[in-house]
Amino acid sequence: MKEIGKRAKNASRQLARAKTDEKNRVLSLIADELIAQCDRILRENVKDVEAATVAGLSPALIDRLTLNESRLNGVAADVKRVASLPDPIGETFDHTTLPNGLKLYKQRVPLGVLGVIYEARPNVTIDAASLAIKTGNAAILRGGSETLNTNRALIQVAHHALESNQLPVTAIQFIDDPDRARVAELLALHDYVDVIIPRGGAALHQFCRDNSRITVITGGIGICHLFVDDSADLEKAVEVIHNAKTQRPTVCNALDVVLVHRAVAANFLPRVVARLAADGVTFRVHESAAAFVAHSSAASAGEKDFDTEWLSLVLSLKVVDDLDEAIDHIAQHSTGHSDGILTRDDDRANRFIAEVDSAAVYVNASTRFTDGGEFGLGAEVAVSTQRLHARGPMGLRELTTYKWVGVGEYHVRK
Amino acid sequence: MKEIGKRAKNASRQLARAKTDEKNRVLSLIADELIAQCDRILRENVKDVEAATVAGLSPALIDRLTLNESRLNGVAADVKRVASLPDPIGETFDHTTLPNGLKLYKQRVPLGVLGVIYEARPNVTIDAASLAIKTGNAAILRGGSETLNTNRALIQVAHHALESNQLPVTAIQFIDDPDRARVAELLALHDYVDVIIPRGGAALHQFCRDNSRITVITGGIGICHLFVDDSADLEKAVEVIHNAKTQRPTVCNALDVVLVHRAVAANFLPRVVARLAADGVTFRVHESAAAFVAHSSAASAGEKDFDTEWLSLVLSLKVVDDLDEAIDHIAQHSTGHSDGILTRDDDRANRFIAEVDSAAVYVNASTRFTDGGEFGLGAEVAVSTQRLHARGPMGLRELTTYKWVGVGEYHVRK
Numbered sequence: 161m162k163e164i165g166k167r168a169k170n171a172s173r174q175l176a177r178a179k180t181d182e183k184n185r186v187l188s189l190i191a192d193e194l195i196a197q198c199d200r201i202l203r204e205n206v207k208d209v210e211a212a213t214v215a216g217l218s219p220a221l222i223d224r225l226t227l228n229e230s231r232l233n234g235v236a237a238d239v240k241r242v243a244s245l246p247d248p249i250g251e252t253f254d255h256t257t258l259p260n261g262l263k264l265y266k267q268r269v270p271l272g273v274l275g276v277i278y279e280a281r282p283n284v285t286i287d288a289a290s291l292a293i294k295t296g297n298a299a300i301l302r303g304g305s306e307t308l309n310t311n312r313a314l315i316q317v318a319h320h321a322l323e324s325n326q327l328p329v330t331a332i333q334f335i336d337d338p339d340r341a342r343v344a345e346l347l348a349l350h351d352y353v354d355v356i357i358p359r360g361g362a363a364l365h366q367f368c369r370d371n372s373r374i375t376v377i378t379g380g381i382g383i384c385h386l387f388v389d390d391s392a393d394l395e396k397a398v399e400v401i402h403n404a405k406t407q408r409p410t411v412c413n414a415l416d417v418v419l420v421h422r423a424v425a426a427n428f429l430p431r432v433v434a435r436l437a438a439d440g441v442t443f444r445v446h447e448s449a450a451a452f453v454a455h456s457s458a459a460s461a462g463e464k465d466f467d468t469e470w471l472s473l474v475l476s477l478k479v480v481d482d483l484d485e486a487i488d489h490i491a492q493h494s495t496g497h498s499d500g501i502l503t504r505d506d507d508r509a510n511r512f513i514a515e516v517d518s519a520a521v522y523v524n525a526s527t528r529f530t531d532g533g534e535f536g537l538g539a540e541v542a543v544s545t546q547r548l549h550a551r552g553p554m555g556l557r558e559l560t561t562y563k564w565v566g567v568g569e570y571h572v573r574k
Numbered sequence: 575m576k577e578i579g580k581r582a583k584n585a586s587r588q589l590a591r592a593k594t595d596e597k598n599r600v601l602s603l604i605a606d607e608l609i610a611q612c613d614r615i616l617r618e619n620v621k622d623v624e625a626a627t628v629a630g631l632s633p634a635l636i637d638r639l640t641l642n643e644s645r646l647n648g649v650a651a652d653v654k655r656v657a658s659l660p661d662p663i664g665e666t667f668d669h670t671t672l673p674n675g676l677k678l679y680k681q682r683v684p685l686g687v688l689g690v691i692y693e694a695r696p697n698v699t700i701d702a703a704s705l706a707i708k709t710g711n712a713a714i715l716r717g718g719s720e721t722l723n724t725n726r727a728l729i730q731v732a733h734h735a736l737e738s739n740q741l742p743v744t745a746i747q748f749i750d751d752p753d754r755a756r757v758a759e760l761l762a763l764h765d766y767v768d769v770i771i772p773r774g775g776a777a778l779h780q781f782c783r784d785n786s787r788i789t790v791i792t793g794g795i796g797i798c799h800l801f802v803d804d805s806a807d808l809e810k811a812v813e814v815i816h817n818a819k820t821q822r823p824t825v826c827n828a829l830d831v832v833l834v835h836r837a838v839a840a841n842f843l844p845r846v847v848a849r850l851a852a853d854g855v856t857f858r859v860h861e862s863a864a865a866f867v868a869h870s871s872a873a874s875a876g877e878k879d880f881d882t883e884w885l886s887l888v889l890s891l892k893v894v895d896d897l898d899e900a901i902d903h904i905a906q907h908s909t910g911h912s913d914g915i916l917t918r919d920d921d922r923a924n925r926f927i928a929e930v931d932s933a934a935v936y937v938n939a940s941t942r943f944t945d946g947g948e949f950g951l952g953a954e955v956a957v958s959t960q961r962l963h964a965r966g967p968m969g970l971r972e973l974t975t976y977k978w979v980g981v982g983e984y985h986v987r988k
Contacts, residue, residue, distance in 0.1 A: 173905065173929075173931075176931070177928060177929060256950065258949075258950060262939055262943060264950075271961050271962070272931075350783075355961075355962060369764075369787050370787065373783050375789060375962045393984065396984035397984070399984065399986060400984050400985070400986055402986075403987060404986075407986070407987055491587065500980075502984070513681070513979050514591060514664075515587075515591060517587075517590070517683065517686075518977065519977060519978060520978040520979075520980060521977055521979050521980070522980045522981075523979075523980070523981045523982065524983055524984050524985065525676055525980050525981070525982030525984070525985040525986075526985060526986045529676060529980055529985070529987055530978070534672070534987065535672075535678060535978070536670065536672060536678075546789075547685055547768050547769075547975045548685065548768070548789045548962065549962040551975055551976055551977065551978070552977070552978045561961045561962065561965055562965055563931065563932065563933060563966070564934040564944070564949070564965070564966045564967075565934075565936075566934060566935070566936045566937070566939050567923075567936075567937045567938065568936065568939030569938055570807060570810035570811070570813065570938050570939070571814070571938065571939040571940060571943070572813060572816075572818075572821070572939075572940045572942075573940050573942040573943055
C-alpha cells in the first residue's frame with residue numbers, strides 16, 4: 161500500500177502539470193470507450209450481479225451494483241459533462257500589489273492525492289476518476305468488494321485513456337484486493353494522501369475519521385428540517401413540504417422533520433398530512449402535534465424519531481411555540497445539512513438565516529435544492545457537512561487548493 | 575473537559591450573532607485594561623519568571639515568557655489593530671440566481687470553537703482571544719504551564735471585557751490546570767471543537783495530529799529554498815539571499831537552502847559566502863559546491879543538512895545542473911512553506927511557479943515575505959503548510975467558513 165501511495169504522489173506531480181486539453185482528451189476517451197466497450201463491461205458486471213445473488217445480497221443492493229446499457233450511457237454522459245466544465249486549475253485570483261511593489265496573487269492548484277472509499281455503486285469508479293483527472297489530482301480508489309469485476313473493467317478504460325495521452329496510469333489506482341484491511345492501510349497513508357472522501361453511510365464516515373490522520377470530507381447525512389411560520393402561505397407551504405419529502409425520499413437532502421408554529425398548527429397539520437399521506441407518507445407525531453393529527457398513517461413519535469435520517473417516506477411532525485423554539489430544536493437535532501423556513505415575515509427569515517448554522521439554509525424553498533447540479537456547480541464530489549475547507553455541495557473547485565505567488569524585482573523585507 | 579467543550583459550543587452560538595460593534599468594544603476594552611492593569615499583570619508575570627528561574631529553564635525560554643511594560647503595550651496595540659480590521663462575519667459572496675429564480679449566495683460564518691494549544695509566550699493568550707472574538711469564534715486556550723499566573727491575569731482581562739459587553743465569558747475559556755493530560759482531553763473534544771491550532775514546534779503539531787479527530791491546522795515549519803538561476807542578476811541575488819537568511823533567522827520563513835545553477839556557481843558562491851559570513855552565517859556545503867567554497871565558516875554537509883530547518887545563522891549550499899534538478903530537490907526536501915527562484919528568464923520563472931508546490935512561491939523576492947502582516951491580511955493566525963482549508967498566511971477570513979443561503983418563493987425541485 162505504501163508503494164501505491166508513493167506512486168500516486170509521483171503521478172500527482174505530473175497530473176498537476178497536465179494541460180486542460182490533455183485532461184479533457186482523457187475524459188473524452190473514457191466516455192467513448194465506456195460506450196465502445198459496453199458489452200465487455202456489462203459481461204463483467206453480470207459476474208458481480210450473479211455472485212451477489214448467490215451471496216443473498218438484498219435486492220436494493222443488487223440494484224445499486226447493476227449496470228445496463230442505459231446506466232453506462234449515463235456514466236459516459238457525466239464524464240463528457242465534466243470534460244465540458246471550466247478547468248479550475250491554474251486560475252489566479254486575489255491579485256494585489258503590496259506597497260513595496262511586490263506583486264502577489266493566489267493560484268489554484270490540485271489538492272494532490274485523493275483517497276476515495278465507496279460501496280456498491282460502480283459508477284463512482286468513473287465518477288471519481290473523471291473528477292480527479294479534471295482537477296489534476298491523483299486518486300486511489302477503494303470500491304466495494306461486490307463490484308470487483310465491474311470496477312476492474314472500468315479502471316482498464318481509465319488507464320487506457322491515460323496511457324493514450326501520455327499520462328501515468330498511476331494517476332488513478334484501484335485497490336484490487338477485497339480484504340478490508342486495505343481500507344485501514346489506505347487511511348494510514350498520511351504521507352501520501354491529502355484527503356479522504358468516503359462515499360457511503362455514517363458508519364463508513366465514522367470509521368474513516370476514527371482511523372486516519374488525513375482530513376476526511378464528512379457529509380451526505382442530512383436530518384433536514386422545514387419550519388412553517390404562522391405567517392407562511394400555508395397552501396404553498398404544503399407543496400414545498402410535499403416536494404421536499406416525496407420528490408426523492410432516499411437522498412440526504414430529503415425532508416425529515418416539519419416544525420409548525422402553534423398558531424397555525426390546527427389549520428396546517430391536517431392539510432399537510434392529507435396531502436402527503438395520499439402519496440404514501442407515514443408520520444411520527446410529537447405529542448405537541450398529536451391533537452392535530454388523527455390519521456391512520458400517523459404514529460406517536462419517540463425522541464429518537466427526531467434524530468433519524470429517514471431516507472424513506474416517513475416524516476416527523478412537531479409543534480413549536482415560536483421561531484426561537486424552532487431554531488433551538490434545529491440546533492439540537494440537525495446534522496447541519498439543509499434546513500429551511502417558510503414565512504412571509506422578512507425579520508424572521510433573516511433571523512433564521514443568521515441563526516441556523518447549517519451548510520444550506522433556505523427561505524421559502526425545498527431542501528431538495530442542496531446539490532452540486534442544482535447549485536450550478538456542474539459536478540458534485542460530495543455534500544460536506546463539516547465546517548473546514550468546504551461546506552455544502554462540493555464541485556470541482558472544492559477539489560483544489562491554492563498557492564500564493566509573489567513576483568518581485570529582487571525584493572527584500574525591511 | 576467535556577463541560578468546557580459544551581460551554582464553548584453554547585457560547586459560540588451567542589458570539590456568532592454578536593454585532594461587529596459589540597465585538598470591537600470588547601477588543602477595545604481588552605486593550606485598555608491591559609494598559610490599566612499593567613502593574614497587576616506584570617506582578618503575576620514576575621511569579622512565573624521567578625519560578626522558571628528556580629526551575630532552571632533556559633534564558634531563551636525565560637525571555638519568551640517575560641512581559642514588561644513595553645511588551646504589554648505591544649500586545650494592547652495588536653488588539654486595537656484587530657479591532658480596526660474589517661469584520662469578515664456576515665459578508666456575502668458568490669451571489670447568483672438560478673434559472674428557476676432561486677436566489678443563492680454564500681455567507682461567511684465563524685468556524686465555531688477553536689482549540690488553541692501553545693507554549694511559553696503569554697501574548698498568545700490575548701492574541702488568540704482577540705482573533706477569536708473578532709471572528710465570532712469561541713476559543714478554548716491551553717497555554718504553557720510555565721506562564722500560568724500571567725495567563726490567569728490576562729484571561730481575567732478578557733473575561734471582564736466580555737462581561738461588560740453582555741457576552742458570555744465562556745466564549746474564551748482557559749484550561750487552568752498544568753496537567754498534560756488535559757491536552758489529550760482537549761484533542762478528544764471532537765463533538766465540540768471545530769479546529770485545533772497548535773502554536774509551537776513540530777513535536778506539538780505531530781502530537782495533535784496523532785491524537786485528534788479534529789482538523790489540525792499544521793504549519794509554521796519552513797525549510798525554505800532559493801534557486802539562483804544562471805540568468806539571475808547575481809549582485810541583487812546576493813542581497814536577496816542575505817535578507818532571507820539574516821533579517822530574522824529564527825523564524826519559519828527564513829532561508830535554509832540555496833541552490834545554485836552550475837553555470838554561475840564559480841562566480842556566485844564565493845560572493846554569497848563572503849557577504850553572509852561577514853554577518854556571522856556559517857555554511858553546510860554539499861559536495862557539488864565544495865570546489866567553490868573555501869571559507870573558514872564552511873563545513874561539508876551531510877544529507878540531513880538539507881532536511882533541517884535551521885532557525886539560526888546556518889545556510890546549506892548546493893550546486894544543481896539546471897532548473898529541473900532544483901525543482902526535484904525542492905519537491906524532495908521542502909516543507910512546502912516558502913521557496914523562490916532568482917532569474918531573469920520568464921519561462922523558467924513560470925515553470926518554477928507552476929511546478930514548485932509550496933504555500934508561497936516567489937520570483938525574485940526574499941522568502942521572508944510569507945507573513946500575514948506583510949501580505950496585508952492585518953493579522954496572522956498561523957502560516958499553514960497543509961493543503962486543505964487554507965494555505966500560507968492565515969488571517970481573520972481563514973478563521974471562518976460559509977453557509978449557502980437559498981431564498982425562494984416557495985420553490986420546489988422539478
